[in-house]
Amino acid sequence: MxxxxxxxxxxxxxxxxxxxxxxxxxxxxxxxxxxxxxxxxxxxxxxxxxxxxxxxxxxxxxxxxxxxxxxxxxxxxxxxxxxxxxxxxxxxxxxxxxxxxxxxxxxxxxxxxxxxxxxxxxxxxxxxxxxxxxxxxxxxxxxxxxxxxxxxxxxxxxxxxxxxxxxxxxxxxxxxxxxxxxxxxxxxxxxxxxxxxxxxxxxxxxxxxxxxxxxxxxxxxxxIVPLRLSTYLGLFSAVLAIVMALLVLYWRVFTNSTLTGFATIAIAIFFIGAVQLISIGILGEYIGRIYEEVKHRxxxxxxxxxxxxxxxxxx
Known part of the structure; x- marks a missing residue:
């Protein structure tokens, strides 16, 4: 031996x-x-x-x-x-x-x-x-x-x-x-x-x-930090949405300024979509590994x- x-x-x-x-x-x-x-x-x-x-x-x-x-x-x-x-x-x-x-x-x-x-x-x-x-x-x-x-x-x-x-x-x-x-x-x-x-x-x-x-x-x-990252991104986008809603409300009530235009809406949609896709991608990495493990090849x-x-x- x-x-x-x-x-x-x-x-x-x-x-x-x-x-x-x-x-x-x-x-x-x-x-x-x-x-x-x-x-x-x-x-x-x-x-x-x-x-x-x-x-x-x-x-x-x-x-x-x-x-x-x-x-x-x-x-x-x-x-x-x-x-x-x-x-x-x-x-x-x-x-x-x-x-x-x-x-x-x-x-x-x-x-x-x-x-x-x-x-x-x-x-x-x-x-x-x-x-x-x-x-x-x-x-x-x-x-x-x-x-x-x-x-x-x-x-x-x-x-x-x-x-x-x-x-x-x-x-x-x-x-x-x-x-x-x-x-x-x-x-x-x-x-x-x-x-x-x-x-x-x-x-x-x-x-x-x-x-x-x-x-x-x-x-x-x-x-498992990447999984937590998707949670943090979701919380960040939620806080950002609340802040933007308060700003819009302030501008409409206390000023004469109004937010109009396609660009603002497009930016918000793309941001939320990116957060969702990143979160799904991270989740998919972990689910894919679970799938590989349970097949027992x-x-x-x-x-x-x-x-x-x-x-x-x-x-």
């Missing part, structure tokens, strides 16, 4: 896999006990799965999971966590932005008694100012609104004790924000600061739309599993 399990999701990463395996295997060779490398193919369309099969044939430490279609990064990581057998689990990305060479530093903190060691970014190499600004703003807004203490500037690159992973595997929710769930379970946690590298090769998989979707998912999963489906002993199961 391995003591260490490395979980790496990959999606159309054929250009990164050789360098990824070379660097990760070098780290695994230096560990003080047996390690396994779990690579999850998230429905790739290139030669990624073929390369994973080849690595599995060459190295019995390599385990690969092939998802039947693209389920997304968070579900791919979840699949890997379901299959780990080690006492210590390290999650990192397959684009080499999370340096595998930092794994011994994470293990040193685990040996000091920490159950979760999350890598906290201090610098983002070769990322545009707009992306950095959005990430900086999102993490701080989420930290203020969430009902748990969520660390800022952290991704999925982390080390987790087996006890933490067992709890994560027991959580049945479909819309998963793993870095939030990791904080929610508690235990002793500590940050490890690092400079995030640029992508080794290939194109960025987390587009702005996907990043925005993950941000909304994290906000809805760990805060499996989180993912597997088409192929490469196991330790060289056995390949097709489902």
């Amino acid at each position: 391995p003591k260490y399990s490395l979980v790496i999701p990959v999606y159309n990463e054929q250009s990164n896999i050789p360098a990824l395996y070379q660097r990760v295997s070098a780290v695994m060779d230096e560990l003080d006990d047996r390690a396994e490398l779990i690579l999850i193919d998230d429905g790739s369309h290139d030669r990624t799965l073929e390369l994973l099969r080849s690595l599995h044939d060459r190295d019995d430490r390599v385990v690969y999971l092939s998802l039947a279609r693209n389920f997304g990064h968070q579900i791919a990581v979840t699949a890997g966590l379901n299959y780990v057998r080690g006492d210590v689990i390290i999650v990192l990305d397959g684009d080499l932005q999370d340096p595998p060479e930092l794994i011994p530093d994470l293990l040193a903190l685990w040996r000091q008694g920490y159950h979760v060691v999350y890598a906290q970014r201090t610098k983002r190499v070769r990322e545009g100012w707009f992306k950095r600004l959005c990430a900086y703003t999102f993490y701080r807004i989420l930290k203020q609104l969430a009902n748990v203490e969520l660390p800022t500037d952290t991704g999925d690159f982390c080390l987790m004790d087996r006890s933490v992973v067992d709890l994560l595997n027991q959580m049945p929710e479909r819309n998963r924000y793993l870095r939030g769930l990791r904080a929610w379970v508690g235990f002793r946690q500590i940050a490890f600061k690092f400079d995030r590298d640029s992508r080794y090769a290939g194109s960025v998989k987390y587009t702005f739309a996907k990043s925005l979707g993950l941000a909304i998912n994290g906000l809805v999963s760990f805060s 499996p989180l993912y489906t597997l088409s192929e599993v490469g196991r330790k002993l060289g056995i390949v199961d097709s489902e």
Whole structure:
């Protein structure tokens, strides 16, 4: 049985896999006990799965999971966590932005008694100012609104004790924000600061739309403040309507001024309509997640599993 399990999701990463395996295997060779490398193919369309099969044939430490279609990064990581057998689990990305060479530093903190060691970014190499600004703003807004203490500037690159992973595997929710769930379970946690590298090769998989979707998912999963916001908007519009009614009454009784014209009516209608649509949209986000949860579909489906002993199961 391995003591260490490395979980790496990959999606159309054929250009990164050789360098990824070379660097990760070098780290695994230096560990003080047996390690396994779990690579999850998230429905790739290139030669990624073929390369994973080849690595599995060459190295019995390599385990690969092939998802039947693209389920997304968070579900791919979840699949890997379901299959780990080690006492210590390290999650990192397959684009080499999370340096595998930092794994011994994470293990040193685990040996000091920490159950979760999350890598906290201090610098983002070769990322545009707009992306950095959005990430900086999102993490701080989420930290203020969430009902748990969520660390800022952290991704999925982390080390987790087996006890933490067992709890994560027991959580049945479909819309998963793993870095939030990791904080929610508690235990002793500590940050490890690092400079995030640029992508080794290939194109960025987390587009702005996907990043925005993950941000909304994290906000809805760990805060009910958006629901309260719709209530506050309704109260504000009601107070504003009362104030305007009093002003109109004052102008008609005590002055000769009258409010006429289409513009005033149009502005009031558009304002009330915007409040209503925002409130319905916020409510719809929460109802949509309830709908996804009550269907009780499996989180993912597997088409192929490469196991330790060289056995390949097709489902």
